[in-house]
Amino acid sequence: MAGKADVSVDDVLQEAAAAWLAWDKNPKTSALVKKAVSDGEKEELEKCFGSRMEFGTAGLRAAMGPGVSQMNDLTIIQTTQGFCRYLEKTICDLKERGVAIGYDARAHPASGGSSKRFARLAATAFVTQGIPVYLFSSITPTPFVPYTVTRFNLCAGIMVTASHNPKQDNGYKVYWENGAQIISPHDKGIARAIVENLEPWPQAWDDALIDGSPLLKDPYSSINKDYFLDVQKHCYHRDLNKSTKLKFVHTSVHGVGHEFVQSAFKAFSFSPPFAVPEQKDPDPEFPTVKYPNPEEGKGVLKLSFELADKEGATVILANDPDADRLAVAEKQKSGDWKVFSGNELGALLGWWIFTCWKEKNPDSSEVKNVYMLASTVSSKILRAIAVKEGFHFEETLTGFKWMGNRAKELIDQGKTVLFAFEEAIGYMCCPFVLDKDGVSAAVIAAEMASYLATKNLTLSQQLDAIFNKYGYHISRNSYFLCYDQTTIRNLFDNLRNYDGDSKYPKLCGKFEVTGVRDLTTGFDSNQPDDKAILPTSKSSQMITFTFANGGVATMRTSGTEPKIKYYAELCAAPGNSDYNQLKKELNDLADAIEEHFFQPEKNKLQRKAD
Incomplete structure (x- = not known):
């Protein structure tokens, strides 16, 4: 019986590999599959074809490589074809409004996969169906995609990124027309449509055809301008920023964040932060860190500490590789560095944003329309602040897909959503992006630190003051x-x-x-x-x-x-x-x-x- 079972499994894998090779036109992934077949590498074939990646509310995220279980040209084509068909059934003016597509700097030479390549193939699927595509011409932070969807009133957005995952991974993150990540039932509908549209369309592999298409638009320049104009509206202490004695270090951890955080500092009239030279330029190998995730703490920030000590900086701002998350560290009187947890930084930002709002809105009756959100696994500190200050606090399921969609519902009801956060260093400080945004969070955190310095307070001291007041x-x-x-x-x-x-x-x-x-x-x-x-x-x-x-x-x-x-x-x-x-x-x-x-x-x- 065991022998028959093994033969059966082998046959299934061989058939899956053969079907794959009939459709895959990427020479690197097809060569890897052919080698695995000829060498009888059952374990490798099982890894590639054992189960298909599941499309869910997080979209897709997996290692780059051949087969249905990994991120590659063919699975990107199949996923986008299914997404396209679902949008056609669901949104009647898709061909008038179109979709946005952005990408980070990830690449995987062994399989020929990269975020840019995947984004171009996704754009090809839409353009060949007569659908306008706003494809960024260069790498962008993840929050630029939901911002573009909202700014241009588009039907959907796709961001090709694996955020802070290990270097071999990539992902496909999907936003709905409301500017928030998809939730049910859209995830299930898209998943079904993918399975129904697996065979590549006739022009699916010809991404060169999009370059001359009138349906292809590049939003990079206009979004880069409009986003920072909107960020400026959340600057409350420009004069203090201009004259601050505080020095900041910023690291993008080999990701996309460097130039965008520099622009955000300029929008707030700060001097530029010191950039960690070894980490400021995108590098898909992430050579200086074991994990490209500032949430991991001091190990990822080692070079930032060294640069800050050299330059006399006391505050470190760290983005993950797609710049939608933010970590903050502060030099203590002891000489040690304190890396704030996601919950601690959430407490500080929530306090700061409410304080700024209150100064701008002295009419206390307005507070009844103000909301803050946090995920259910995050600290309940915002609830304590809300009880004392009179605004509303709501808890959602884990993930910004829930907070983004709930924030949109509240905004559509005429409510003011000031802030949302999750303990995994994700912060929505500006509701024009209905997702976590490490770029705006970085400069708002810098302004908070700058303001506190004028009161002879550190971030750590202010955190203690928050706890003493609210619990x-x-x-x-x-x-x-x-x-x-x-x-x-x-x-x-x-x-x-x-x-x-x-x-x-x-x-x-x-x-x-x-x-x-x-x-x-x-x-x-x-x-x-x-x-x-x-x-x-x-x-x-x-x-x-x-x-x-x-x-x-x-x-x-x-x-x-x-x-x-x-x-x-x-x-x-x-x-x-x-x-x-x-x-x-x-x-x-x-x-x-x-x-x-x-x-x-x-x-x-x-x-x-x-």
């Missing part, structure tokens, strides 16, 4: 790497049957569980009918526990990476100055979560590298 909110977030879906399923099933069949845990070590919300199954013990209010999804794992000591902890799977993430936060009343005791209790809680909730599968998980 301490301290968090500890981490993750485990896991590449095995069965292990992941077992871990979460164990939590759902911890104290017997369908019984969630009542204790986590010494910590009493007072509430459970499971957004995979739709259970919420805090609701009268035990049904969760936030949308649920059976395709992802997410359970939140509340504890008697005021702690909240969420465990979830990542939508874009092979990670099981956990988020723990402890809140205390305003004026509670025993920070060290709070920190100890939070660490005890997080340690208990790792020990008791991860334990059954812990030997199969790989801990986050510090």
